[in-house]
Amino acid sequence: xxxxxxxxxxxxxxxxxxxxxxxxxxxxxxxxxxxxxxxxxxxxxxxxxxxxxxxxxxxxxxxxxxxxxxxxxxxxxxxxxxxxxxxxxxxxxxxxxxxxxxxxxxxxxxxxxxxxxxxxxxxxxxxxxxxxxxxxxxxxxxxxxxxxxxxxxxxxxxxxxxxxxxxxxxxxxxxxxxxxxxxxxxxxxxxxxxxxxxxxxxxxxxxxxxxxxxxxxxxxxxxxxxxxxxxxxxxxxxxxxxxxxxxxxxxxxxxxxxxxxxxxxxxxxxxxxxxxxxxxxxxxxxxxxxxxxxxxxxxxxxxxxxxxxxxxxxxxxxxxxxxxxxxxxxxxxxxxxxxxxxxxxxxxxxxxxxxx
Amino acid sequence: xxxxxxxxxxxxxxxxxxxxxxxxxxxxxxxxxxxxxxxxxxxxxxxxxxxxxxxxxxxxxxxxxxxxxxxxxxxxxxxxxxxxxxxxxxxxxxxxxxxxxxxxxxxxxxxxxxxxxxxxxxxxxxxxxxxxxxxxxxxxxxxxxxxxxxxxxxxxxxxxxxxxxxxxxxxxxxxxxxxxxxxxxxxxxxxxxxxxxxxxxxxxxxxxxxxxxxxxxxxxxxxxxxxxxxxxxxxxxxxxxxxxxxxxxxxxxxxxxxxxxxxxxxxxxxxxxxxxxxxxxxxxxxxxxxxxxxxxxxxxxxxxxxxxxxxxxxxxxxxxxxxxxxxxxxxxxxxxxxxxxxxxxxxxxxxxxxxx
Numbered sequence: 196x197x198x199x200x201x202x203x204x205x206x207x208x209x210x211x212x213x214x215x216x217x218x219x220x221x222x223x224x225x226x227x228x229x230x231x232x233x234x235x236x237x238x239x240x241x242x243x244x245x246x247x248x249x250x251x252x253x254x255x256x257x258x259x260x261x262x263x264x265x266x267x268x269x270x271x272x273x274x275x276x277x278x279x280x281x282x283x284x285x286x287x288x289x290x291x292x293x294x295x296x297x298x299x300x301x302x303x304x305x306x307x308x309x310x311x312x313x314x315x316x317x318x319x320x321x322x323x324x325x326x327x328x329x330x331x332x333x334x335x336x337x338x339x340x341x342x343x344x345x346x347x348x349x350x351x352x353x354x355x356x357x358x359x360x361x362x363x364x365x366x367x368x369x370x371x372x373x374x375x376x377x378x379x380x381x382x383x384x385x386x387x388x389x390x391x392x393x394x395x396x397x398x399x400x401x402x403x404x405x406x407x408x409x410x411x412x413x414x415x416x417x418x419x420x421x422x423x424x425x426x427x428x429x430x431x432x433x434x435x436x437x438x439x440x441x442x443x444x445x446x447x448x449x450x451x452x453x454x455x456x457x458x459x460x461x462x463x464x465x466x467x468x469x470x471x472x473x474x475x476x477x478x479x480x481x482x483x484x485x486x487x488x489x490x491x492x493x494x495x496x497x498x499x500x501x502x503x504x505x506x507x508x509x510x511x512x513x514x515x516x517x518x519x520x521x522x523x524x525x526x527x528x529x530x531x532x533x534x535x536x537x538x539x540x541x542x543x544x545x546x547x548x549x550x551x
Numbered sequence: 552x553x554x555x556x557x558x559x560x561x562x563x564x565x566x567x568x569x570x571x572x573x574x575x576x577x578x579x580x581x582x583x584x585x586x587x588x589x590x591x592x593x594x595x596x597x598x599x600x601x602x603x604x605x606x607x608x609x610x611x612x613x614x615x616x617x618x619x620x621x622x623x624x625x626x627x628x629x630x631x632x633x634x635x636x637x638x639x640x641x642x643x644x645x646x647x648x649x650x651x652x653x654x655x656x657x658x659x660x661x662x663x664x665x666x667x668x669x670x671x672x673x674x675x676x677x678x679x680x681x682x683x684x685x686x687x688x689x690x691x692x693x694x695x696x697x698x699x700x701x702x703x704x705x706x707x708x709x710x711x712x713x714x715x716x717x718x719x720x721x722x723x724x725x726x727x728x729x730x731x732x733x734x735x736x737x738x739x740x741x742x743x744x745x746x747x748x749x750x751x752x753x754x755x756x757x758x759x760x761x762x763x764x765x766x767x768x769x770x771x772x773x774x775x776x777x778x779x780x781x782x783x784x785x786x787x788x789x790x791x792x793x794x795x796x797x798x799x800x801x802x803x804x805x806x807x808x809x810x811x812x813x814x815x816x817x818x819x820x821x822x823x824x825x826x827x828x829x830x831x832x833x834x835x836x837x838x839x840x841x842x843x844x845x846x847x848x849x850x851x852x853x854x855x856x857x858x859x860x861x862x863x864x865x866x867x868x869x870x871x872x873x874x875x876x877x878x879x880x881x882x883x884x885x886x887x888x889x890x891x892x893x894x895x896x897x898x899x900x901x902x903x904x905x906x907x
Contacts, residue, residue, distance in 0.1 A: 205907045208907075239850060239851075283807070286818075287561065289561050309808060309809070311864070311865040339816060449642060451639070451640040452664050452668075452696040454695075454699060460695060462639075462642075465878060466881055470825060471821065472826070493695065494595060494617065494881075509640075509665050510642055526906075527904060548882065548884055550818075550819075550822050550882075551562065
């Protein structure tokens with residue numbers, strides 16, 4: 196039944212095994228519960244209100260989004276989604292107006308790492324009935340956004356608490372992989388400085404699937420925000436975070452050419468698998484054929500090579516675990532959701548392409 | 552006026568300068584006319600029926616698509632699009648049925664590089680009123696799809712000519728960059744072998760923007776299929792094929808954080824710029840700021856670094872020429888088309904995400 200349903204799909208197709216995704220959700224929630232961490236999954240991986248609902252039903256306190264448009268799509272997608280943290284500096288009149296409208300529909304919080312961002316948020320929420328919770332983003336080693344020192348975190352927390360329309364919501368970081376201890380040191384120092392000002396720090400939140408099974412409070416964290424764990428991918432298998440069997444998302448592709456004994460071409464290229472390498476060699480793992488490498492992608496072609504004969508024929512179908520699951524779901528209007536009974540339903544990727 | 556229109560856009564946005572695109576179209580058409588080559592632009596770069604119309608009005612004999620769903624979107628998008636070559640092996644009952652339906656609406660041709668593909672096409676077109684033109688795809692050095700020798704091309708041409716519902720349409724190649732001479736040798740040998748069988752070779756078609764200004768008949772080609780030339784991009788500038796000023800597509804981004812003197816973060820990450828490197832270092836060229844490098848992307852963050860201070864403030868806007876234009880248009884539902892008078896219209900990317 197399952198195989199017949201796959202045969203009916205036109206390729207390339209992004210296939211998600213719902214039971215594997217469900218198991219991944221439950222496994223992390225159990226870990227978070229045991230660790231005393233609230234779970235706030237990042238929806239960037241699945242972009243599906245239906246899976247956000249499963250995460251909330253499993254025990255998540257809410258969800259994480261990266262952009263206003265993502266949060267809008269999630270809030271509109273399922274009434275179970277009532278608590279959203281946007282871990283991004285929101286700037287510009289139009290986006291601030293959209294944020295304000297969204298705050299009327301769900302419990303909303305955002306982050307800031309500069310006075311300029313705080314000023315914009317305050318301007319938009321000064322006359323709001325409810326203050327907007329704003330967390331200070333801290334750069335604990337990831338070298339992306341974030342204030343650079345615990346002292347700078349204190350200074351910005353003070354500015355948020357003093358800004359009309361805003362409430363200081365706590366501390367947020369996206370640590371470097373393996374940087375949990377360093378992040379904890381930074382966050383503890385920042386929390387102590389802020390509390391010494393008489394300001395409570397209601398939430399200290401970190402994230403990232405690579406360190407998911409090591410995540411713990413470290414005597415400071417209250418919340419964890421993993422994203423990729425819901426599907427897993429080849430990069431997480433390479434890091435030992437998940438097994439290939441725990442990868443819920445695969446790309447189904449058809450062999451369209453076997454032009455030489457050691458080379459085959461599939462109909463999935465960078466428009467499905469994407470060019471994300473995440474430090475890996477090659478563009479995905481062909482399930483059941485560890486001897487094959489996808490060594491080159493163009494937009495609609497994937498090239499498979501092998502030391503010996505590829506042993507494939509035109510028309511053969513392959514399931515591929517991509518390097519990076521999150522970006523793959525963004526390439527298609529719908530994922531093909533494979534249910535427990537093997538039948539497949541197309542689920543529109545509601546938050547696909549939501550970049551503003 | 553133009554700048555005010557840009558200021559009104561929410562970022563990140565993919566902006567196309569229509570007059571630059573028009574100039575790029577006319578420049579290549581003039582080259583093709585002078586060289587005695589028919590122009591058949593590949594629409595994978597713009598994915599817009601409106602620009603395909605401009606290409607046809609400039610003198611193109613038709614367009615090139617890579618997938619059936621792309622061709623459907625183009626045929627439905629503008630009645631000027633009446634001649635489509637799909638340079639892909641089409642396999643599977645559903646796609647063959649779609650191909651057959653499309654053949655009733657436009658002059659359609661496809662390629663094949665194996666007996667299996669020819670058998671499928673013949674099965675779908677055996678009872679069609681008009682035979683389907685099928686070109687033999689030749690691997691002249693690109694090592695993707697294609698028959699491996701002129702003798703194999705002859706053998707497959709014979710099979711196409713003998714197959715019910717099909718007509719032999721000629722020879723097609725996508726050569727390796729810089730491989731025009733080798734391609735010409737292969738194609739001349741194949742044409743001679745096929746003509747010696749009494750089979751005419753009505754079309755010999757090659758493509759690729761990297762070698763666009765060197766494209767010529769080489770006493771064998773009748774047609775050329777460039778794609779990226781309509782927009783150009785950083786990879787073509789690096790190869791000396793175009794100037795930055797001739798790049799019609801840019802990504803407009805906002806600085807959301809300047810967390811350290813030598814680092815800024817923009818709101819365009821891999822969900823807009825993509826991870827395509829095409830052999831380059833960094834993820835795009837910041838217009839007017841050659842001292843800045845985009846050294847790292849995550850999905851919604853681009854990291855800008857500089858040897859000295861970045862000299863940027865939160866809220867600043869930057870225009871970025873991406874490494875690879877074709878994949879960027881696939882990331883957004885609409886491009887922001889900037890007209891000659893400076894005003895901007897969103898144009899839906901009709902063939903975005905068409906991978907089947």
